[in-house]
Each structure stands twice: as C-alpha cells, then as structure tokens.
Amino acid sequence: MNKNEKTFFPLFEFAVNRAGVGIHAIDRNGRTVIYNDKMKAIEGLELEEVGDRSILELFNFDQEESTLLKVLQSGQEQLNVKQTYWNRKGTEITTINDTYPVFHEGELIGAVEIARDITALEKFVLHPLRKNSEPATFSQIIATSDEMKTVISTARKAAVTNLPVLLVGESGTGKDLIAESIHNESTNSNGPYYTFFGHQSDATIIDRLDEDLNMSKPFTLFCERIDLLSISLQQKLFSFLKDSERHGRQFIASIGDDPVELIAKGTLLKELYYFFASFTIRITPLRKRKMDILPFVNSYLARRKERYGTSLEGITTEVEQVFLQYDWPGNMRELEFLLDEVSSLATMESVITYDMLPLHFRLKSDSLTETSTQATDFIVQPEKELMPLDRYLKEAEEYYLLKAMKIHDENITKTAQALGMSRQNLQYRLRKLKNGR
Numbered sequence: 143m144n145k146n147e148k149t150f151f152p153l154f155e156f157a158v159n160r161a162g163v164g165i166h167a168i169d170r171n172g173r174t175v176i177y178n179d180k181m182k183a184i185e186g187l188e189l190e191e192v193g194d195r196s197i198l199e200l201f202n203f204d205q206e207e208s209t210l211l212k213v214l215q216s217g218q219e220q221l222n223v224k225q226t227y228w229n230r231k232g233t234e235i236t237t238i239n240d241t242y243p244v245f246h247e248g249e250l251i252g253a254v255e256i257a258r259d260i261t262a263l264e265k266f267v268l269h270p271l272r273k274n275s276e277p278a279t280f281s282q283i284i285a286t287s288d289e290m291k292t293v294i295s296t297a298r299k300a301a302v303t304n305l306p307v308l309l310v311g312e313s314g315t316g317k318d319l320i321a322e323s324i325h326n327e328s329t330n331s332n333g334p335y336y337t338f339f340g341h342q343s344d345a346t347i348i349d350r351l352d353e354d355l356n357m358s359k360p361f362t363l364f365c366e367r368i369d370l371l372s373i374s375l376q377q378k379l380f381s382f383l384k385d386s387e388r389h390g391r392q393f394i395a396s397i398g399d400d401p402v403e404l405i406a407k408g409t410l411l412k413e414l415y416y417f418f419a420s421f422t423i424r425i426t427p428l429r430k431r432k433m434d435i436l437p438f439v440n441s442y443l444a445r446r447k448e449r450y451g452t453s454l455e456g457i458t459t460e461v462e463q464v465f466l467q468y469d470w471p472g473n474m475r476e477l478e479f480l481l482d483e484v485s486s487l488a489t490m491e492s493v494i495t496y497d498m499l500p501l502h503f504r505l506k507s508d509s510l511t512e513t514s515t516q517a518t519d520f521i522v523q524p525e526k527e528l529m530p531l532d533r534y535l536k537e538a539e540e541y542y543l544l545k546a547m548k549i550h551d552e553n554i555t556k557t558a559q560a561l562g563m564s565r566q567n568l569q570y571r572l573r574k575l576k577n578g579r
C-alpha cells in the first residue's frame with residue numbers, strides 16, 4: 143500500500159461499513175477482500191470466518207452456484223438477481239444482488255457483489271390470495287378435533303364483531319390461515335388484507351403503514367408475530383393502532399407463545415396485548431390434537447389430485463402410524479411441506495409408502511418406529527429399484543451429516559472436526575439441506 147492509500151484506507155473502510163447494502167468483493171483468485179458489516183448481517187457470518195479464504199473453500203460452493211465466481215469467470219455482470227435463503231441464524235432473507243466484474247487497466251482484477259436486503263419490503267405485501275390461489279375461508283381449515291372446532295367457532299364470532307383479535311399458537315398451527323379466513327368472512331372482505339411481518343419489520347415500515355393504510359377503508363391488517371418486534375417498535379405500532387381505530391378496520395395479531403409469559407419475559411408490550419386481547423384465540427399444537435392429522439393428509443391429497451391430476455390418494459397404515467406417533471414440532475406447516483416433498487417425487491404411485499418418505503423425516507421418526515432407517519438403506523438391494531445417483535448421494539450425505547451431528551450432541555465445531563471439514567463448510571451444507579427441504 144502506498145502512502146496515499148494508507149491515509150485513505152480508514153475512510154474507505156468507514157464508508158464501506160456504513161453502507162446500507164451488503165458488499166462482498168473477491169480478487170481474481172476468488173479470495174475475499176471486502177466483506178462489509180451489512181453483508182455480515184445478511185449472511186450471518188463474521189469477517190474472521192471469511193478471512194483470507196477463497197469463497198469456494200469457505201462455502202464449498204459448486205462453481206456454478208456462486209454468482210461472484212461466475213462473474214469472475216465470464217467477465218459479465220449479473221444484475222437484479224433475487225435470492226431467498228435462510229442465513230445461519232435460521233432467518234429467512236431475501237436479497238436482490240448486482241454482481242460486477244472489476245477491470246483495471248484492461249485486466250480483470252476481481253468481482254464485487256452488492257446485495258440489497260429486501261426481506262421487509264418483500265414481506266409487506268398486499269395479500270388478496272393465498273398460495274393455492276383461492277381466498278382462505280374457514281371451510282378450508284381442517285378442524286376434526288374439539289380444540290380446532292372451538293377455534294373456528296370463536297374466530298367466526300370475531301369475524302362478525304370486527305373487534306381486534308389475538309391469535310396465540312406455535313409456528314405452523316394455522317394462525318395466518320385463520321386471520322385471512324376472518325377477513326374473508328367479515329364485512330371487510332371487499333377491502334384489502336395487509337400482512338405486517340413482525341420478524342422483519344422496522345420503523346420505516348410502520349411509518350409506511352401509516353401512509354398506505356390510512357388511505358384505504360375498510361381494510362384488515364394482520365400483524366404477524368408481534369412478539370418478534372423489539373419493544374420500541376411494539377410501542378410505535380401500538381401508537382399507530384390506537385390512532386387508526388375506526389369503524390370498518392379490523393386488526394388481528396399473532397404471537398408464538400403464552401402472552402402472560404411473553405409479557406413477563408419482556409418480549410411483549412402489555413398495552414399492545416390489551417389492544418388485541420378482546421378476542422384471544424389459542425390454537426393447540428398439532429401434537430395435542432393428532433385427530434386432525436389424517437383428515438389434513440386426505441384433504442391435501444384430494445386437493446392436489448383435483449388441481450394437478452396426481453395419482454396419490456392415500457397413505458399406508460404404516461405411514462399413518464408414523465404420522466400419528468411423530469410430534470410435529472413445525473405443526474401443520476411441517477406436515478404440509480413433507481407432503482409437498484413426497485408428492486413432487488411421486489410418479490404413478492397411488493399410496494404413500496414408508497419408503498417414499500424423505501430420509502430426513504425417516505431419521506427423525508426413527509426412534510418412534512420399529513421400521514427404522516439404517517445405514518443399510520444405502521446398500522444396493524436387488525429387490526429395490528435403483529434411485530438416481532445424485533439423489534442417492536444427497537440422501538447419503540444428509541444421513542451421514544445428521545447422524546454425525548447427533549453423535550456430537552448437535553455441536554457444530556466438534557462435528558466439523560470429526561468430519562475433517564471447516565465449521566463454515568458444515569454449516570453451509572446443513573443450511574443447504576434445510577433449504578433443499
């Protein structure tokens with residue numbers, strides 16, 4: 143570094159770290175030379191971990207997977223590439239990336255990626271329709287158990303009264319679906335339905351609520367997981383709600399745990415709780431109302447058959463037993479994802495058999511059943527149909543990594559050591575498996 147560069151380096155460093163976008167630059171050998179604070183926040187990595195290593199080594203990317211490397215190889219910029227992924231803290235992040243090759247005196251010297259975190263914007267969206275393109279209504283909600291029947295009848299009352307509603311339940315229990323059903327069956331159903339996402343919102347979004355919502359009337363605002371907002375943002379949201387209460391406006395909120403406990407822990411503002419508490423609806427976790435599992439499976443398969451003409455119609459008794467014994471920590475969402483995964487791989491089968499369940503699920507439900515999945519599953523058996531090599535390798539890797547993690551009490555450092563790889567590499571692979579699911 144010459145004298146000029148030395149003097150200005152702290153200025154460059156300061157500016158790069160204060161930038162509101164993530165910046166990641168690599169030199170021509172793929173080594174990281176800039177990795178700013180915003181990028182760390184987005185990707186959940188520390189600079190020390192990125193260090194002087196090439197990103198290939200760090201993440202063990204396939205060459206095609208890294209935009210930075212692709213740009214380095216092709217010398218062509220790639221603009222507006224949207225990516226959604228879970229960083230290693232398990233947070234879902236959506237970014238828009240621009241990646242540029244950098245030339246100096248006609249020679250390619252590296253590449254720079256600029257990432258804009260648009261998670262909050264992406265999530266603050268008008269939600270007129272759900273993923274299945276039909277407006278959610280109570281009739282789509284599976285409610286065979288007494289617990290769910292009570293939930294539905296209370297929610298129907300809430301739809302009529304227009305009073306604020308608080309939905310309490312673990313992740314994946316259907317709070318979102320119920321909130322939207324309340325909207326669609328209320329007198330507000332002709333107005334828009336907005337979702338405000340607690341886990342990715344900031345003060346700007348609350349200001350935008352003020353600007354955007356005060357123009358429309360009537361509307362429903364669903365504040366999802368308010369317990370994930372900081373207390374100061376909860377205060378800001380509370381002031382907005384208090385000032386916006388008018389006829390024709392329905393406010394619904396959800397929280398992930400018992401409100402009394404959340405208030406005691408200091409993660410839920412008492413005033414905000416009281417604002418919503420007039421109709422508090424508690425949704426029991428799926429493990430305590432297993433009666434709803436099989437009706438959900440049947441309804442899912444029937445919907446899929448009707449929509450895509452798929453051949454799957456049911457599950458074997460063995461799979462039924464596994465489903466009924468498993469605890470479903472991710473509730474209906476976990477069951478739905480599992481069925482999505484199985485159905486997308488099915489071809490002509492009409493019944494879901496135990497062998498069709500993905501390995502990660504069979505491993506989790508292993509201890510619950512006699513038919514556990516063992517390493518022998520990876521031995522080629524003449525009576526079984528061969529699976530494509532890439533799927534076999536993926537499943538074998540998943541089996542091996544999860545087993546290794548289990549042996550080392552889920553400790554990343556110890557497992558990585560035992561497997562002879564870096565922590566980052568192991569974390570990257572686990573994250574990739576999770577995203578792949």
Ligand SMILES: Nc1ncnc2c1ncn2[C@@H]1O[C@H](COP(=O)(O)OP(=O)(O)OP(=O)(O)O)[C@@H](O)[C@H]1O
Pocket residue numbers: 282283284285311312313314315316317318319320366367396398438474475478
């Ligand atoms: N009783 C049910 N009947 C039919 N589908 C359901 C039911 N419960 C949940 N689902 C489906 O499961 C998935 C997850 O539900 P939803 O997003 O409403 O959960 P949530 O409680 O809002 O989760 P989070 O707290 O993580 O936002 C959705 O696709 C939803 O349609």
